[in-house]
Amino acid sequence: MKLATWNVNSLAVRLPQVLDWLSKDPLNLDSTLPTGSGVDVLAIQETKTTDDKFPVKEFVEAGFQIAFFGQKTYNGVALVSRAPLEDVVKNIPGFEDDMARVISATVNGVRIIGAYFPNGQAPGSDKFEYKMLWLKALHDWIKSELVRYPKLVLMGDFNITFDARDVWDPVHLEGTIHCTQEERMHLNSLIDLGFKDAFREFEQAEKNYSWWDYRQFAFKRNRGLRIDHILVSQELRSQLTHCVIDKRPRKNERPSDHTPVIACFD
DNA sequence: ATGCCTCAGCTCCTGAGA
Numbered sequence: 001m002k003l004a005t006w007n008v009n010s011l012a013v014r015l016p017q018v019l020d021w022l023s024k025d026p027l028n029l030d031s032t033l034p035t036g037s038g039v040d041v042l043a044i045q046e047t048k049t050t051d052d053k054f055p056v057k058e059f060v061e062a063g064f065q066i067a068f069f070g071q072k073t074y075n076g077v078a079l080v081s082r083a084p085l086e087d088v089v090k091n092i093p094g095f096e097d098d099m100a101r102v103i104s105a106t107v108n109g110v111r112i113i114g115a116y117f118p119n120g121q122a123p124g125s126d127k128f129e130y131k132m133l134w135l136k137a138l139h140d141w142i143k144s145e146l147v148r149y150p151k152l153v154l155m156g157d158f159n160i161t162f163d164a165r166d167v168w169d170p171v172h173l174e175g176t177i178h179c180t181q182e183e184r185m186h187l188n189s190l191i192d193l194g195f196k197d198a199f200r201e202f203e204q205a206e207k208n209y210s211w212w213d214y215r216q217f218a219f220k221r222n223r224g225l226r227i228d229h230i231l232v233s234q235e236l237r238s239q240l241t242h243c244v245i246d247k248r249p250r251k252n253e254r255p256s257d258h259t260p261v262i263a264c265f266d
Numbered sequence: 267a268t269g270c271c272t273c274a275g276c277t278c279c280t281g282a283g284a
Contacts, residue, residue: 046283073273073282159284178284213270213271213284214270214271214283216270216271227284256272
């Protein structure tokens, strides 16, 4: 089973790229194998579309099941799967929120949570305060979800780096948004519930990022951050075989500023 | 540089992203 997460920054703009990417084998990076070899479940963030405008037909015709939860202009999440999506839940139950940020479903006995974490803008801002409240609510909810679903994957755009390895200029960016101690404390408290960061379970090249600013040729200069993550519960850890960042879509015409992260299981 | 790019929308500017 292959799972992936991708912040597409507008599904209306990126739909052709998403369908093209889904039709290829993400681990056979130069292949153009037919549909059937690609990822089994993709979590999408920043669809930026209301549910009535979600491209249902296009995904169904490509052979996928979908669950989606969107809103006008901002945010919006979806799960795209080859197998049925069961028991779909939207956002964090009990946490009042105007924003469409989380969608969960069970696929082949694995509980999958796709999430678009708040950006937070800058430490000290109202948006940062909201990010902290959201992270606390997520933690408390995930704690109970883990009891209910021992086979649990939490993946998405976390908008938080784990440490200096995830930051192109860790000295200069220390304490700025995505790199504050407060954000990392929340991220580590999620890990402490019983998760592994799938990416760091394997040997990885240095300076491996999942997001690059559109400006200043940041991708070409590899000035990026690793803020898109796949966390797997202890029960799934032993089945994990690979975790890679697929940089190819970032080289597309009109790319998203994020690129997909993929985890494979036996 | 409170910029630089990109996207959505009450669209020729603004807010937000990260």
